[in-house]
Amino acid sequence: MNRITNKFNELNEKNRIALVTYITAGDPSLEVSEDIVLQLEESGADIIELGVPFSDPMADGPAIQLASERALESGTTLRGVLNTVKNIRKTSQVPIILFGYYNPFFHYGLEKLAKDAAEAGADGILVVDLPPEEAPEFKVHTDKAGLNLVFLLAPTSTTERVELIADNASGFVYLVSVTGVTGVRPDMNYSLDDLANQIKRTTGLPVGVGFGVSSPEQVEEIAEYGDAVIVGSAIVRIIEQHGSNKDILLKELSGFIGGLSGACNKPELRQKEKAK
Amino acid sequence: MDTKTLLPDQMGHYGVFGGRYVSETLMPAILQLEEAYKEIKDDPKFHEELNYYLKEYVGRPTPLYFAQRMTEKLGGAKIYLKREDLAHTGAHKINNTIGQAILAARMGKKRIIAETGAGQHGVATATVAALLNMECEIFMGSEDTKRQSLNVLRMKLLGARVREVTQGTQTLKDAMNEAMRDWITNVRDTFYIIGSVAGPHPYPMMVRDFQSVIGKEAREQILEKENSLPDLLIACVGGGSNAMGLFYPFLKDEGVKITGVEAAGVGVDKGLHAATISAGSVGVLHGSKTYLLQDDDGQIKGTHSIAAGLDYPGVGPEHSFLNDSGRVNYTNVTDGEALEGFKFISEVEGIIPALETSHAVAYAMKIAPTMSKDSTMIICLSGRGDKDINTIAELMESEASQ
Numbered sequence: 001m002n003r004i005t006n007k008f009n010e011l012n013e014k015n016r017i018a019l020v021t022y023i024t025a026g027d028p029s030l031e032v033s034e035d036i037v038l039q040l041e042e043s044g045a046d047i048i049e050l051g052v053p054f055s056d057p058m059a060d061g062p063a064i065q066l067a068s069e070r071a072l073e074s075g076t077t078l079r080g081v082l083n084t085v086k087n088i089r090k091t092s093q094v095p096i097i098l099f100g101y102y103n104p105f106f107h108y109g110l111e112k113l114a115k116d117a118a119e120a121g122a123d124g125i126l127v128v129d130l131p132p133e134e135a136p137e138f139k140v141h142t143d144k145a146g147l148n149l150v151f152l153l154a155p156t157s158t159t160e161r162v163e164l165i166a167d168n169a170s171g172f173v174y175l176v177s178v179t180g181v182t183g184v185r186p187d188m189n190y191s192l193d194d195l196a197n198q199i200k201r202t203t204g205l206p207v208g209v210g211f212g213v214s215s216p217e218q219v220e221e222i223a224e225y226g227d228a229v230i231v232g233s234a235i236v237r238i239i240e241q242h243g244s245n246k247d248i249l250l251k252e253l254s255g256f257i258g259g260l261s262g263a264c265n266k267p268e269l270r271q272k273e274k275a276k
Numbered sequence: 277m278d279t280k281t282l283l284p285d286q287m288g289h290y291g292v293f294g295g296r297y298v299s300e301t302l303m304p305a306i307l308q309l310e311e312a313y314k315e316i317k318d319d320p321k322f323h324e325e326l327n328y329y330l331k332e333y334v335g336r337p338t339p340l341y342f343a344q345r346m347t348e349k350l351g352g353a354k355i356y357l358k359r360e361d362l363a364h365t366g367a368h369k370i371n372n373t374i375g376q377a378i379l380a381a382r383m384g385k386k387r388i389i390a391e392t393g394a395g396q397h398g399v400a401t402a403t404v405a406a407l408l409n410m411e412c413e414i415f416m417g418s419e420d421t422k423r424q425s426l427n428v429l430r431m432k433l434l435g436a437r438v439r440e441v442t443q444g445t446q447t448l449k450d451a452m453n454e455a456m457r458d459w460i461t462n463v464r465d466t467f468y469i470i471g472s473v474a475g476p477h478p479y480p481m482m483v484r485d486f487q488s489v490i491g492k493e494a495r496e497q498i499l500e501k502e503n504s505l506p507d508l509l510i511a512c513v514g515g516g517s518n519a520m521g522l523f524y525p526f527l528k529d530e531g532v533k534i535t536g537v538e539a540a541g542v543g544v545d546k547g548l549h550a551a552t553i554s555a556g557s558v559g560v561l562h563g564s565k566t567y568l569l570q571d572d573d574g575q576i577k578g579t580h581s582i583a584a585g586l587d588y589p590g591v592g593p594e595h596s597f598l599n600d601s602g603r604v605n606y607t608n609v610t611d612g613e614a615l616e617g618f619k620f621i622s623e624v625e626g627i628i629p630a631l632e633t634s635h636a637v638a639y640a641m642k643i644a645p646t647m648s649k650d651s652t653m654i655i656c657l658s659g660r661g662d663k664d665i666n667t668i669a670e671l672m673e674s675e676a677s678q
Binding site: 054055056057058059060061065072077078079101102103104105106107108128129130131133134151152153154156157158161165176 | 568
């Protein structure tokens with residue numbers, strides 16, 4: 001079985017949600033990215049999203065745009081990112097998801113990418129600008145290679161789109177925020193936890209929630225209804241600030257991730273601990 | 277080519293090109309737009325309103341002008357100019373913005389955004405926003421705000437907010453990235469008017485349909501004047517909206533040869549250029565699969581053209597399809613050749629064209645002398661050159677000092 005599914009099963013038994021952490025590979029360099037991933041795991045991250053930098057990150061805010069620029073300036077290529085995954089696998093079994101835009105993947109060759117990514121030890125791929133309608137040409141190869149294809153859903157997603165993604169997704173579903181828009185859907189006054197529960201029922205997959213999360217309090221809130229919390233920009237900003245000094249950077253990340261990990265207990269577990 | 281098949285297909289594909297490669301956050305908006313467009317496409321009331329504005333406000337039909345002196349000087353084919361420079365705001369762009377703005381109003385959207393390179397699409401969008409009383413914000417690369425400062429001022433005078441984009445190469449592609457980000461953020465009340473036959477489905481189809489008025493008129497006008505179809509159509513291609521608009525109504529006329537002219541910048545084999553079809557490879561950018569200028573790792577390359585409106589690393593997906601099917605021939609001319617075209621038509625015909633348009637003129641100067649005197653060609657004179665006067669002045673100054 002896939003490392004991602006294993007991880008969710010394992011955490012479920014412990015009454016915890018998964019802490020999913022995003023970094024842009026190659027920011028500040030691929031060598032340091034390797035150390036960062038190992039540090040994230042040691043500090044309590046359960047799943048790693050490894051961003052593949054792209055020259056035109058249309059769906060990202062300023063923090064990740066700048067991280068992409070720094071990564072490309074440091075000479076990062078998709079080939080290099082796959083090599084980094086291979087290196088991490090020498091010492092770690094943390095689930096890894098490649099996270100990027102379609103063009104670098106398409107240009108590399110879809111069949112070759114799925115094969116090479118699986119061989120390097122990646123567990124899944126999330127392509128930001130590949131909706132399920134256009135996904136079959138890639139899915140046939142990720143399926144064959146045994147990679148999960150992870151899809152996004154948004155608060156604006158309609159019931160039909162949730163169903164469409166249920167037919168295509170594997171691993172988990174990533175529920176993203178729409179900046180400046182509250183967690184209310186246009187068709188009905190769904191709250192976010194209703195939407196997460198609907199997605200869980202429809203897809204039968206765990207739901208990860210990423211809403212510009214940067215504090216343990218937000219993680220606790222998401223633990224009420226989500227199966228995973230995704231933290232991206234906040235980590236990328238720490239890397240931006242301390243990228244030039246690895247020791248300080250790893251220490252800062254350790255403290256930050258430790259705090260978030262401590263908040264990943266599901267309500268049941270939290271009550272039990274209170275009772276003690 | 278099978279001209280009977282209607283393109284794009286249901287999913288917005290032109291052969292292997294096109295499609296909808298966007299983030300899930302945008303999919304509901306794009307599907308909603310597609311539905312709304314389907315509804316108005318065959319709605320006589322919509323077309324009545326559109327045609328009213330095209331006639332009374334834009335000034336259509338634009339003339340198909342016989343360029344007698346240019347024809348004589350070049351000594352070959354009879355040259356006709358489709359005078360889109362005479363449309364309101366000075367370029368073809370308004371054919372599309374007026375259509376999309378009426379659609380936006382019908383969808384109940386209160387705010388319009390757009391990307392712009394040369395500023396012509398920005399001006400055309402700001403204009404229709406003023407006309408229909410909508411809030412308007414235009415995204416423009418800071419490189420382009422400098423070289424097209426006149427159009428920045430025009431947009432501001434029309435009541436639009438101009439957002440200078442400082443990311444990346446600070447040109448059209450980055451303006452489009454930023455407009456997409458804004459749309460993702462404000463998708464509920466905002467309508468994104470894309471200015472070219474690019475972007476995710478239904479944009480390439482919708483923009484083509486609105487711009488097709490160019491080719492429909494030109495076809496009627498040439499039949500009236502010459503009693504026969506033209507031998508050749510020429511238009512410049514950046515994203516390719518004026519070209520698609522002229523070409524589309526002639527695609528089934530097999531005797532009509534069609535050439536799209538891309539920007540070769542300083543030279544396709546010499547360095548920076550924007551000749552996407554001539555020198556690019558297939559990839560995915562801004563929502564569709566099409567030819568792109570990219571490096572070995574699939575990163576989008578920086579481009580260069582003297583014409584800001586052609587300075588773009590992609591091209592509309594239907595152009596990619598028409599290239600591969602062989603129906604349209606794509607070629608390119610350099611900055612220097614475009615400047616020659618600019619000067620020539622200004623002096624010979626008293627028409628100062630946009631630098632984008634000058635690329636089509638430059639190719640006509642090469643090809644017209646090789647054609648027989650009883651043959652005819654139509655050049656899409658897509659826009660006027662007032663916006664480029666500063667660029668030209670600088671070039672003339674630096675030429676004079678050398």
